[in-house]
Amino acid sequence: MLPDKKKQAHLLGFIQHGVNSHAIGMWRHAKDKVNWDWTKPAYWQHxxxxxxRGLFDAMFIADELAPYNTYQDSSDACVKYGVQCPTHEPSTIxxxxxxxxERLGVGVTLSTAFEHPYSMARRLSSLDHLSSGRIAWNIVSSxxxxxxxxxxxDMTLRSDRYERMEEYVDLCCQLWDSWEPDAVIADKATGIYADPDKVRVVDFKGKYFQSYGRHFCAPSPQGRPVFWQAGSSGRGRDFAAQYAEAIFAVHPNAERMRQYTDDINQRLTKFGRPENSVVRIFGLQTVVGLSRSEAEEKYARIKEGILPEAALAWISGHFGLDxxxxxxxxYVQNIEVPGIQGLFESVIYSKGGAPVTIREAALYYAQGMGMPIIVGTPSDIADQMExxxxxxxxxxxxxxxxNTPGCFEDFVDLVVPELQRRGRYRRxxxxTTLRENLLND
Structure with a gap:
């Protein structure tokens, strides 16, 4: 009998189209963007x-539509300390x-809150065409x-936002599916480009949206983008289990990851989908060195860049509480937050369930959004990933x-070969499309 095949990891690089991503203060780091300008094409292309080169599935672009203004009822601290500010529009890169x-996909975060589904469907189809089928949509509601x-x-209730988002996605899907595969004829002799009988007019009348018209784009290589979701509340997990092809979640340890995995599997069956039919991608921060002491020195420099007030502005914005x-x-365990529930749990359990102060929570979260942090050699990091x-x-x-682009260069040069040696990563x-690469075991 052949031995069980080891699961091979999928990898994505998590960034924002801005001066700083999710590790606060990295713009101050001595090795951040050395000889690179983040506002220029060359940086993103590198x-x-x-x-x-590291065979990642995709670059995943997070987004926020405006500087956080929860801390002290102002966005001053975010502007002052470069807390995800400035940030440019994600789809432009x-x-x-x-x-x-040629193969790298792009996951782009686009909110359903302030744009009509008709223009969203058109933009994503256009990007999927231009990329030869390498686009994912991270569906968020602001x-x-x-x-x-x-x-x-006025900010709507969370329950209303999910109901609205379901209708939003439904309309987008009707638009993407409205062209039949053989609708385009492109017969130069007759002058007929497409058969109107095979391009359905979408007549949509919902609670939140109305639309009457044909989708303005012919079917793109993937038909529709890969659906990505990061819902962490119960309602968000239901949405992910119903619609998503891949899920992004943040949990501090393997035990919490397993609880999340089991919960998602139960929800998948509720919506008539098989267990493990959604790709589960967990957040991770790595600091790699040729020796543990080198890695620890690198990690110390990362923590040195975090200013306490910047960290407080960051968690205030994310969790909706000043x-x-x-x-x-x-202790954060004594506090209820209106913001992202799942990410707040990652802070609560950051010390294995022991009490966590606001000071500790802010500094921990500012290092990498509450993701588990692995500091060590390539072997150490591969051990924990396994x-x-x-x-x-x-x-x-x-x-x-x-610090970019160095953190990704280090991972690709040092950790990827170790994972490949163990049979844990593709060669x-x-x-050719993102869906083919991401959904391939």
Whole structure:
């Protein structure tokens, strides 16, 4: 009997189109963006080529639509300390990334809150065409007060946002599916380009949206983008189990990952989908060195870049609560937050269930958004990744950026070969589209 095949990891690089991603203060790091300008194409294309050299599934672009303004009822601290500010629009760099690569996908975070589904469907079809089928849509509904303030609207209830998001995705799917595969004829002799009988007019009348018209794009290589979701509340997990092809989650250890994996599997069956039919990608921060002491020195430099007030502004924005109004020694276990529930749990369990103060929570979260942090040699990092796969149910990892592009260069040059040696990582791309690569075991 042949031995069981080892699960091979999927890898994605987690960034934002801005001066700083999810490790606060990295713009201050001595080795961050050395000789690179993040506002120029060359920087993003170099990062994309690095990830493709490492056979990553995709570069995953997070987003926030406005500077956080929860801390002290102002966005001053975010602007002052570069807390995810400035940040440029995410989809604008997609063509730069995909023209510099041949197989690397791009996951782009686009909110359903302030744009009509008709234009969203058109934009994603266009990007999928231009990339030859390498686009994923991270479906979000805008969770922070600053976004709603910036767009001049009152923030809706979480339950309403998910109901609205379901209708939003339904309309997008009707538009993407409205062209039959053989609708395009392109007969130069007759002058007929497409058969109108095979391009359905979508007549949609919902609770939140109305649309009457044909989708303006012919079917793209993937038909529709890969659906990605990061819902962490119960309602968010249901949405992910119903619609997503891949899920991104943040949990601090293998035990919490396993609980999440089992919960998602139960929800999948509720929606008539097989267990393990969604790719589970867990957040991870790595700091790799040729020796443990070198890795520890690198990690110390990362932590040195974090200013306490910047960390408090960061968690206040993400969790929708002004932490300046609490004592730094207050335990977060005693606090309820209106923001991202699943990420707040990662903070609560950051010390294995032991009490965590606001001061500790802010500094921990500022290092990498509450993701588990592995500091060590390539072998140390591969050991822990294997444990997360085997015990936690991880199918892959979202690697959060520290100093760029160096953190991805180090991972590709040092950790990827170690994973390949263990049979835990691919040696070539199995397909040409993102869906083929991501959904391939």
């Amino acid at each position: 990062m994309a080529r690095t990830m493709e 997609v063509p730069l990334i995909t023209t510099a690569t 969770y922070s007060k600053s976004e709603w303030d910036a767009y001049g609207q 932490f300046s109004k609490f004592s730094p020694d207050e 444990r997360f796969m085997d015990e936690g149910g991880a199918d892959g990892f979202m690697l959060i950026a520290t 070539s791309y199995p397909g």
